Amino acid sequence: MDPLEDVLALLGTRAHLSTGMTAGGSWAVRFEPPDGVKFNTLRRGRCLLDVEGLTAPIPLAEGDCFLLTHPLAFTLFSDPDAVPVDAGPLWTAAGDRLPHVGDGVDTFLVGGRFSFGDRARGLLLDGLPPVIHVPADTDEASAVRWALGQIDAELRGRPIGSTLVAEHLAVVMLIHVLRLHLAREPHAVSGWLAGLADPVVAAALRSIHARPAHPWTVAELARAGAVSRSTLAARFKDTVGLGPLDYLTRWRIELASQRLRIGDDTLATIALAVGYGSESALSTAFKRITGSSPREYRRQRADAPAVVASPSPAPQPAG
Structure with missing residues (x-):
């Protein structure tokens, strides 16, 4: 096993997929600091990501994804003037339905989180920047796009074993995102991760x-x-x-x-x-x-x- 495989295996890395979210028009949703590593992929539309502590929002286009590696509050929005609603009550009110905010359905996101063992912060996460953004229009992101497309297909079609397959695909996506980040920004990581570059x-x-x-x-x-x-x-x-x-x-x-x-x-x-x-x-x-x-x-x-x-x-x- 190589160092990345070793650490992810030792940490007991698992993916947990959540329901998606649709949005349209002028909207904004505020999220509490996540437990573990959060990820989102924008399957349709455009929006912006504002993370606590970052100097400027990150524009997200269709096919983009991001990892939030530190426990920071964040907001997804289409309009900087929109009044944010809290994500928790939005999901509670949706029940079994797909949560929706704003007018229309021109934006669709799928997300989830990765959970790790109790040594994740020191072994892996502290060596990463707070946010890793993977634009869909880069050639290097093709493997990430493939994994995201397969996850989407599993969640939409719901064949036998779809949840387990999608969760394993999400771990595949995590590895591809880390590879891409190391290749693209080797100086933005520290510790043994930097050594891999x-x-x-x-x-x-x-x-x-x-x-x-x-x-x-x-x-x-x-x-x-x-x-x-x-x-x-x-x-x-x-x-x-x-x-x-x-x-x-x-x-x-x-x-x-x-x-x-x-x-x-x-x-x-x-x-x-x-x-x-x-x-x-x-x-x-x-x-x-x-x-x-x-x-x-x-x-x-x-x-x-x-x-x-x-x-x-x-x-x-x-x-």
């Missing part, structure tokens, strides 16, 4: 993620990128913010944390699986990175209230 650093990251338990040296990782140790060390630190072996340690601790959260393996077994020769070596590194011992971490997670996920989430505002 640097071929030398990316080679080292792929090596680490392919064999996290291997006793890597900087020299070995440098050979993967066909550069010197000093070159790799400097470029890795400049892009990722950590040295390559520091990153290796932190990734091993992420893997160990996951196994402590979801399994009952012994600490000795986990230590060997993530590259430590003994339970004590894992415990020392784990406490240095997280501030608690592996046993304390497991006990804290076991004592936390269980969260039961509904297999069929209730429809939520498309924004």
